[in-house]
Amino acid sequence: MNALVWARRRRTVARFWSQFRQNKAGVFGLVVLALFVLTALLAPVITADNALSVTRPPGSPLEGPSADFPLGTDRSGRSMIDMIIWGSRVSLTVGFWATFISITFGTLFGILAGHFGGWPSMVLMRVTDWFLVMPSLVLGVVLAAVMGRSLTTIIVAIGVTSWPTTARLVRAQTLAVEARPYIERAKALGGGHLHVMSNHVMPNVMPIVLAQTTLMVGTAILVESTFAFLGLGDPTTASWGATIQAARDVGAVSSRMWWYILPPGIAIVLVVLAFTLVGRAIEGVLNPKLRERR
Amino acid sequence: MADSALPTAPVPQLTPSVRDRSGVRRRLRYYGEKLGGSLISLFAVILTSFFLFRVIPGDPVRTMTHGRPVSIEQQEQLRRDFGLDKSLAEQFWSYLTGALRLDFGESFQFNRPVTDLISDRIWPTVLLVGTSVVISAALGLWLGVRGAWNHGSLSDRVNTGVALTLWSVPSFWLGLILIVIFASGLGWFPTSGMESTGVEGWERIPDVAHHMVLPLATLVAVVYAQYLMIMRSSLLDEMGSDYIVTARAKGLRDIVVRRRHAVPNALLPTVTLIFVNLGFVVFGAVLVETIFSWPGLGQLFYSGLSVPDLPLVQGLFILFSAAVILMNLVADLLYPVLDPRVRP
Numbered sequence: 001m002n003a004l005v006w007a008r009r010r011r012t013v014a015r016f017w018s019q020f021r022q023n024k025a026g027v028f029g030l031v032v033l034a035l036f037v038l039t040a041l042l043a044p045v046i047t048a049d050n051a052l053s054v055t056r057p058p059g060s061p062l063e064g065p066s067a068d069f070p071l072g073t074d075r076s077g078r079s080m081i082d083m084i085i086w087g088s089r090v091s092l093t094v095g096f097w098a099t100f101i102s103i104t105f106g107t108l109f110g111i112l113a114g115h116f117g118g119w120p121s122m123v124l125m126r127v128t129d130w131f132l133v134m135p136s137l138v139l140g141v142v143l144a145a146v147m148g149r150s151l152t153t154i155i156v157a158i159g160v161t162s163w164p165t166t167a168r169l170v171r172a173q174t175l176a177v178e179a180r181p182y183i184e185r186a187k188a189l190g191g192g193h194l195h196v197m198s199n200h201v202m203p204n205v206m207p208i209v210l211a212q213t214t215l216m217v218g219t220a221i222l223v224e225s226t227f228a229f230l231g232l233g234d235p236t237t238a239s240w241g242a243t244i245q246a247a248r249d250v251g252a253v254s255s256r257m258w259w260y261i262l263p264p265g266i267a268i269v270l271v272v273l274a275f276t277l278v279g280r281a282i283e284g285v286l287n288p289k290l291r292e293r294r
Numbered sequence: 295m296a297d298s299a300l301p302t303a304p305v306p307q308l309t310p311s312v313r314d315r316s317g318v319r320r321r322l323r324y325y326g327e328k329l330g331g332s333l334i335s336l337f338a339v340i341l342t343s344f345f346l347f348r349v350i351p352g353d354p355v356r357t358m359t360h361g362r363p364v365s366i367e368q369q370e371q372l373r374r375d376f377g378l379d380k381s382l383a384e385q386f387w388s389y390l391t392g393a394l395r396l397d398f399g400e401s402f403q404f405n406r407p408v409t410d411l412i413s414d415r416i417w418p419t420v421l422l423v424g425t426s427v428v429i430s431a432a433l434g435l436w437l438g439v440r441g442a443w444n445h446g447s448l449s450d451r452v453n454t455g456v457a458l459t460l461w462s463v464p465s466f467w468l469g470l471i472l473i474v475i476f477a478s479g480l481g482w483f484p485t486s487g488m489e490s491t492g493v494e495g496w497e498r499i500p501d502v503a504h505h506m507v508l509p510l511a512t513l514v515a516v517v518y519a520q521y522l523m524i525m526r527s528s529l530l531d532e533m534g535s536d537y538i539v540t541a542r543a544k545g546l547r548d549i550v551v552r553r554r555h556a557v558p559n560a561l562l563p564t565v566t567l568i569f570v571n572l573g574f575v576v577f578g579a580v581l582v583e584t585i586f587s588w589p590g591l592g593q594l595f596y597s598g599l600s601v602p603d604l605p606l607v608q609g610l611f612i613l614f615s616a617a618v619i620l621m622n623l624v625a626d627l628l629y630p631v632l633d634p635r636v637r638p
Contacts, residue, residue: 133335133622134342135573138580138595138614142346145602222464226581229466231600244467253470254478254485261474265467272462 019285026281032274040088047082065259072259074243075250080259083238084267090239091221091271094155098220101159103213106166111205113167114174115197125171128164136161137223144232151234154227158220166212170205177204211282218275225268240264325627332623339615340393344386347608375400398609403601408609411594418488419590422506423579426513431568433514434521438564439557441522442529454526457519465516465578469585472508483508486587509586513578520574524567529560562633569625573618 020026039046065072072080113124140157147153177183178201186196227233228241235242247253247260355372364372373379380388392398398408437457441450477485484490488505489498532538533556541551576592583592591610598606 130335130338130342133619134339134615135576135618137574137577138611139342141577141580141599142607142611145599145607146346146604218462222462225464226466229464229581230584230596241464244464244470248470253473256474256478258474261467261470265464265471268464268467269459269462273459276458276462 016285020281023281023284025277026284029274029277029281032270033278036088036271036274037092039085040092043085043089047085072257074260075246080263083243084240084263086238087240087243087264087267088271090151090237091224091268094151094158094224094239095217095221095271095275097155098158098162098224099213099216101155102162102216102220103166103209105159106163106212107170107205107209109163110167110170111174111197111201114171115178115193115201121171124167128167131161131164132168136164137226140223141227141230141232144227149232149234151237154224154233157227158223162216162219166209166216169208169212173205173208174201177201207282207286211279211286214275214282215279218272218279221275222268222272240268324630328623328626332619335619335622336616339612339619340390343608343611343615344389346611347604348382348385348389372402393612398612399605401598401603401606403598403603403606408606411606412591412609412613415589415591415594418588419579419583419592421502422509422513422583422588422590423575425506426510426517426579427568427572427575429510430514430518431521434518435525435561435564437518438522438525439529439552439560442526442533442560443552445526445530453522457522460515461519463516465512466581466585468515469509469512469582472512473585476508488589509582509588512582512585513575516578517571517575520571521564521568525560525564528563529556532556532560535559562629565632566625566629569621569628572621573614576614576617 070081074080074083109124109128113121113128140161143157143160144153147156178196183196183200186200191199224233224239225241225244228239229245231245233239233242241264243264244261247257247264250260252260355369355378378385396409400406401408401411404411437453441453444450473485476482484505488502490501490505538551538556541555546554579590580592580595582588583590584596587593591613595607595610595614597603598610
């Protein structure tokens with residue numbers, strides 16, 4: 001890569017950012033996300049050492065909100081605030097890894113199917129349709145149930161069932177890019193398949209992939225909380241969904257312990273909404289026609 | 295919808311008999327292709343589910359009896375019951391013939407055939423899911439049309455914001471919150487179940503309706519947002535079209551332009567998506583039925599998951615997938631009826 005290319009890319013990023021900044025909802029989402037990521041990273045620093053300990057909990061079980069525990073305590077006597085802070089780690093980790101799997105597969109399959117065409121493309125797209133037609137969440141739940149309970153299982157189940165949407169999007173974009181004359185020029189100058197895919201198609205597909213990634217992380221976090229609530233997660237990690245399930249188990253619903261149910265749900269809504277807003281803002285920058293509408 | 299006054303190009307008139315015959319053949323071919331595609335998908339689902347339940351777990355019996363005291367003899371008996379002592383090919387054959395006869399084996403947990411359990415529980419789910427799809431489609435489409443027609447207005451921005459927020463809400467959590475507020479808090483609605491005991495005859499209808507309010511509200515809240523967003527963006531696409539400008543230039547009233555010209559065209563992609571999104575609604579029903587102890591298939595699925603009761607989960611997995619495939623087929627067959635442009 002020479003300096004000229006880098007200067008051009010820097011300019012593109014700067015233009016992208018200045019347009020993104022005009023979308024207030026997107027900026028709000030970005031700020032919320034930054035806060036949650038910071039919280040997740042700093043979790044060991046801002047909570048006490050025994051915050052997650054069941055044997056030496058900081059408080060007594062199921063206490064209401066007080067000065068010591070602003071959001072009360074859970075069934076083992078741990079502060080709900082600490083549970084939310086540590087839960088953000090689990091949710092973000094699962095969200096990012098599941099998205100990573102899903103986007104990697106989706107982008108790879110999409111580019112390959114779009115670039116090569118012919119029967120390999122047809123086979124790939126048939127496989128994609130096969131996945132699209134099955135209710136992916138039900139499939140994910142079944143996968144998680146069959147493979148045994150752990151965070152890895154959940155990540156794999158979400159990743160494996162969510163890539164087809166990305167594959168379809170990327171394939172369509174690849175086809176659009178490959179129809180442009182400069183691809184023909186690159187081929188005429190002796191550019192091989194790998195060169196065309198990595199140097200020409202890839203940079204053009206990346207913006208769409210970026211928007212899709214952001215939206216996907218939000219969905220993955222939502223699905224993770226659902227799976228954890230269905231009891232498919234690792235029983236020892238305190239994800240937000242698992243906390244809500246624990247609340248339901250101890251009868252927080254009938255005894256109206258709002259501080260046990262409300263905070264984890266609000267955390268999920270905030271993070272998922274933030275990812276969605278950022279994703280939509282990115283889409284808006286990429287597609288000006290969409291932007292006028294909002 | 296038929297009189298949507300689309301400007302159509304004059305069709306070159308062939309001799310009627312020739313045109314008719316080729317038209318019929320083309321139509322038959324279209325329906326045949328769609329039907330064949332659905333059958334292939336169904337077969338793929340049956341194939342997937344064999345691998346999912348027999349091959350991935352390694353030893354299904356150990357997965358199912360995990361963490362409970364089961365003697366070696368019992369385990370051996372279970373293995374014989376599931377036919378695990380036979381070769382994989384023989385297992386596949388008996389599984390396939392069983393699936394074609396709608397025989398998914400016996401539930402490990404209830405000691406009853408899976409098919410019986412499903413037929414006992416199917417109607418409450420159909421009632422809940424059906425009603426919620428109708429309400430959320432009507433609500434989503436109505437709000438979507440209003441939002442697109444006045445896009446950028448305060449009510450549009452509020453509606454879009456609410457929809458996006460509700461879309462981010464986990465349905466099981468929303469259900470719990472509704473129970474805390476309206477059932478155990480204010481006591482307006484029952485916390486769970488579908489019927490009160492001892493209610494007979496015509497009295498059952500208002501009783502079931504009363505039980506259904508909260509589950510229905512939960513399901514509608516998480517589903518309608520999608521319909522709203524789809525309808526809104528597809529109507530916005532149509533609003534830039536030339537035929538809308540023409541209709542306005544003719545001096546038609548705003549409401550006529552909207553009802554007669556814009557909305558029918560914008561409805562088409564939305565209707566397809568309503569059918570395609572059914573898989574999402576089915577999964578929502580699993581959670582909502584679990585939360586509200588609604589005696590349907592979703593609750594059955596949940597109770598099967600927690601054991602795990604593999605024959606039961608397998609049967610339900612195939613049923614849910616088949617329902618989604620069927621609905622996709624219905625959408626494919628309905629599309630030419632709604633849109634003359636894609637009529638084969």
